[in-house]
Each structure stands twice: as structure tokens, then as C-alpha cells.
Amino acid sequence: MNEDMDKAPGSAPLRHRLSGRAEQEHQGVEQSAAAAGREFGSVEELLREDARGVSPPERVAQRLQASVREAPLRRPWWRRWRFWG
Amino acid sequence: MAESERNAEGAEPAPIRLEPPELGRMYEDHSRYVYYLALRFLGNAEQAEDVTHDVFLKAYRHLGQFRGRSTLRTWLYRITINSCRNVRQRWANRNVLSNADESVWAGAAADGPSPLRVLEMKELGERIQRALDQLPDEYRLPLLLLADAEMSYEAIARLTDQSADAVRGKLYRARKAFAAAFARTA
Known part of the structure; x- marks a missing residue:
């Protein structure tokens, strides 16, 4: 397969910069860097950057723990049997 | 409901130690990837949370059925994709929830990145979601x-x-x- 197919099509990088509204709301030392925007060489790079900033809220783990406690894993009878012998 | 707990790199919340340990390890290693896939596939944080919970509960209960023919991550993704499709069917034609709840962002930067960085990531996430929403599932x-660097074409x-x-x-x-869709969201 053509290696070019693994690259983002077109030569233009994917650009992201803060909106004008956000820039106005956050005046500070970082502003110029953020306003200049970021460039991503490929769609994968962009999505991976996005993914790095996302994690499940803690309440998901809490819910999961509660669900496991409510109905703990039960061994099927044939597995329980093994331990009797 | 909040879209997600977005933290710039290095600003993860303290993890909950899940019991039993095999569930804890599985959740620690894979939950971010499962949640991200669900969040961006469905475009809805509440549904993504439900899916993440269900995926790990199912996986834990059926861990004995995992044969090791694929990686654990791939197995979890399969459960995630099926769960996402089921959730989407169930929620079809119901009320559409905004995935841009502002409340989560208010406190997101408390211990980690600057408010500007959080805002930058939030806006990036919203643009990505809008672009993804324009694409067909296929x-x-x-x-x-592919956003998961561990995933091969195979x-x-x-x-x-x-x-x-x-x-x-x-x-x-x-x-x-x-x-093209991402450029249109600028």
C-alpha cells in the first residue's frame, strides 16, 4: 500500500487557535502563545492530543465499584466444586 | 452532565483504587481509552460514562471468556463498540443533551493546567467533536x-x-x- 495513504491528505496542517472571545477572557502571559495557535501534522496527532486531555470522571469508577460490590462475581458451581475436593 | 474530566497532561485526578485488584488494573490501564472512544463516538458525556461503566462491569464478569486471541484493549474496544451501538439505539429520538456543559470547566483547572490551557483544550475538543459528528460511523x-497509538490497521x-x-x-x-470538516469548524 502507498505510504502516502498513512499521512493526512493535503499539505495543510490542522490548525487550532483560541477563539477571540476566549482570548479576551484570559489576558495573561500565555495568551500570545495560545493565540498563535497550534498545528498538528496529522489527524492522528490531533486526536491523540485531544485524547490525552480526556479521562473518565471519578464517579464512573465509584459507580463501577458499587456495582461490583452489589453483585460480586460468583464462581459457577463446577468451579466451586473443584475447591471442595 | 459534564462532558468529561478534561485535564491537560500530568493533571490526572487521584485514581480510585478499585477492588478486586484485577478490575482495578484493567480499569487503570484502559479506562481512558474506552471512555475517549465512547465520548467521541457518541458525542455525549453522559452516555459515554454509562458505556464505560458497563464495559468494565461486563469485562470483569466475563474475563474468563477472554481467550487472549487479541489484546485486552482490543477486546474491551469490541465491547465498547457494541455498547455504544446499543446505547445509541436506546437513546434514539430522545432528548438531545448538550455535550458542552460549562460547569465542568469551571473547576477543571484547580490543581493542574492554567485556565487558558484548559480553555484551549476545551475548544479543541468541541471542534473535534463537531467535525466527527459530520462523519459517518464507517x-x-x-x-x-487510530487515535490509540497501540491500535494497528490489522x-x-x-x-x-x-x-x-x-x-x-x-x-x-x-x-x-x-x-475538511475540522477546517469548517474554525
């Missing part, structure tokens, strides 16, 4: 799977029931469609 899914092919060459071709078109 493009969106492989793109999101693994994506198995998960989406296609050949690796078909996935490669589809991803080429998907990248092109995404890039």
Missing part, C-alpha cells in the same frame, strides 16, 4: 481507534470486520473528510 470509528480491521487494506483505504478517505 469513518468516525476507525479514526477514533487490529482495527478485526474490530470493524474488514480487511486491513479496506481499513487503510477507508482511513485515507476518513482523514480527508475529517480535515
Whole structure:
């Protein structure tokens, strides 16, 4: 397969910069860097950057723990049997 | 409901130590990836949370059925994709929830990145979601799977029931469609 197919099509990088509204709301030392925007060489790079900033809220783990406690894993009878012998 | 707990790199909340340990390890290693796929595939944080919970509960209960023919991550992704499709069917035609709840962002930067960095990531996430929402599932899914650096074309092919060459071709078109859609969100 053509290696070019693994690259983002077109030569233009994917650009992201803060909106004008956000820039106005956050005046500070970082502003110029953020306003200049970021460039991503490929769609994968962009999505991976996005993914790095996302994690499940803690309440998901809490819910999961509660669900496991409510109905703990039960061994099927044939597995329980093994331990009797 | 909040979209997600977005933290710039290095600003993860203290993890909950899940018991039993095998569930804890599995959750610690894979939950971010499962949640991200669900969040961006469905475009809804509440549904993504439900899916993440259900995926790990199912996986824990059926861990004995995991044969090791694929990686654990790939197995979890398969459960995630099926759960996402089920959730989408159940929620079809119901009230559409905004995935841009502002409340989560208010406190997101308390211990970690600057408010500006959080805002930058939030806006980036919203643009990505808007772009993904314009793509059909056959493009969106492989793109999101490719966002996981551990996923090969072959693994994506198995998960989406296609050949690796078909996935490669589809991803080429998907990248092109995404890039165009992303540019329109600027």
C-alpha cells in the first residue's frame, strides 16, 4: 500500500487557535502563545492530543465499584466444586 | 452532565483504587481509552460514562471468556463498540443533551493546567467533536481507534470486520473528510 495513504491528505496542517472571545477572557502571559495557535501534522496527532486531555470522571469508577460490590462475581458451581475436593 | 474530566497532561485526578485488584488494573490501564472512544463516538458525556461503566462491569464478569486471541484493549474496544451501538439505539429520538456543559470547566483547572490551557483544550475538543459528528460511523470509528497509538490497521480491521487494506483505504478517505470538516469548524 502507498505510504502516502498513512499521512493526512493535503499539505495543510490542522490548525487550532483560541477563539477571540476566549482570548479576551484570559489576558495573561500565555495568551500570545495560545493565540498563535497550534498545528498538528496529522489527524492522528490531533486526536491523540485531544485524547490525552480526556479521562473518565471519578464517579464512573465509584459507580463501577458499587456495582461490583452489589453483585460480586460468583464462581459457577463446577468451579466451586473443584475447591471442595 | 459534564462532558468529561478534561485535564491537560500530568493533571490526572487521584485514581480510585478499585477492588478486586484485577478490575482495578484493567480499569487503570484502559479506562481512558474506552471512555475517549465512547465520548467521541457518541458525542455525549453522559452516555459515554454509562458505556464505560458497563464495559468494565461486563469485562470483569466475563474475563474468563477472554481467550487472549487479541489484546485486552482490543477486546474491551469490541465491547465498547457494541455498547455504544446499543446505547445509541436506546437513546434514539430522545432528548438531545448538550455535550458542552460549562460547569465542568469551571473547576477543571484547580490543581493542574492554567485556565487558558484548559480553555484551549476545551475548544479543541468541541471542534473535534463537531467535525466527527459530520462523519459517518464507517469513518468516525476507525479514526477514533487510530487515535490509540497501540491500535494497528490489522487490529482495527478485526474490530470493524474488514480487511486491513479496506481499513487503510477507508482511513485515507476518513482523514480527508475529517480535515475538511475540522477546517469548517474554525
